[in-house]
Amino acid sequence: MEEITNVMEYEEIARQKLPKMVYDYYASGAEDQWTLKENRNAFSRILFRPRILVDVSNIDMTTTVLGFKISMPIMIAPTAMQKMAHPDGENATARAASAADTIMTLSSWATSSVEEVASTGPGIRFFQLYVYKDRNVVAQLVRRAERAGFKAIALTVDTPRLGRREADIKNRFVHEPLPRWIQTLLTTCVLSTEPPQTSDSGLASYVAGQVDRTLSWKDVKWLQTITSLPILVKGVLTAEDAKLAVQNGAAGIIVSNHGARQLDYVPATITALEEVVKAAQGRVPVFLDGGVRRGTDVFKALALGASGVFIGRPVLFSLAADGEAGVRKVLQMLRDELELTMALSGCTSLKEITRSHIATDWDPPRSLPSSKL
Ligand code: FNR
Secondary structure, three states: OOOOOOOOHHHHHHHHHOOHHHHHHHHOOOOOOHHHHHHHHHHHOOEEOOOOOOOOOOOEOOEEEOOEEEOOOEEEOOOOOHHHOOOOHHHHHHHHHHHOOOOEEEOOOOOOOHHHHHOOOOOOEEEEEOOEOOHHHHHHHHHHHHHOOOOEEEEEOOOOOOOOOHHHHHOOOOOOOOOHHHHHHHHHOOOOOOOOOOOOOHHHHHHHHHEOOOOOHHHHHHHHHHOOOOEEEEEEOOHHHHHHHHHOOOOEEEEOOHHHOOOOOOOOHHHHHHHHHHHHOOOOOEEEEOOOOOHHHHHHHHHOOOOEEEEOHHHHHHHHHHHHHHHHHHHHHHHHHHHHHHHHHOOOEHHHOOHHHEEOOOOOOOOOOOOOO
């Protein structure tokens, strides 16, 4: 694994190692996968305006998220079923996050329980929540996460139904044979262990059966009545919803398009970020996930007002390639790249990263100083 020099290289190794059905599930976006490509392309259209001759001999990347101090503004997004990538699954991810002194978010559809992940050792962890029709199940899950020492709930709000991922439909994802890990997952969620019987993707049927499509802002309020943990609303893409999130008591907002797996032709998250940041008016922190693969991407998100970013697929692919060591390396590479980007842009701490360090294609044209010949 020594020849790995950037985060993206893990994807090809994972593709070679994993069964096709699993790789496709991890890699796919919805329908035409336009947003999947755009999540990356939009970063590449943002350019730097670096400042020079700044003493960058000491660079501080530490930050505080919901009051918790972490070593860098790069955290781990919730991704389902990590034991398909590696037998250590979420436990390996948790250990890698702790070693990097950053936050891991555990998926509701994890293949390790909250208790198991907690038992890997100390670490700051968030629990991602899907709201099921059966609210007793939800209350039970939240209570377990609280007891296991999880520090916040990331409420995913972009999945009343599962997006149409055509590779999963072709592969009949999770239909047959239904492996033991998914049975564990299903029983962890106190739900049916019967394999879904439809021609759709198995996961889409599972969601259709269990996840509550009536979910609305009043449920964000309801959630606050059953837990004292701060709630991050994950899946906001517009100023309108950012305002509603603040009004309804969210402790933070995650600008996310679910890794382009839900509604295709939504903008890249880096494109939507700025309007959400403006609408939040500094009342709650705004985070971003989607397409972050480079330290330069992290810097761009911070310049547009994000308080930090989360990564999804890089964790799955590095986990598949090299287990905990792979995830550690991904976090280290992103950290090193962010540090270098800061140094080359003339920033010594995260608060020194400003909007004027980047230029976007939606900026008004800059008037050049008139030349005096
Ligand atoms: C996800 N994501 C996700 N989100 C969530 O709230 N609960 C979940 O269980 C999952 N599961 C999941 C599985 C897989 C395979 C992927 C790729 C993504 C979305 C995830 O949290 C995050 O929003 C994206 O992954 C971020 O985009 P990148 O970093 O993968 O480009």
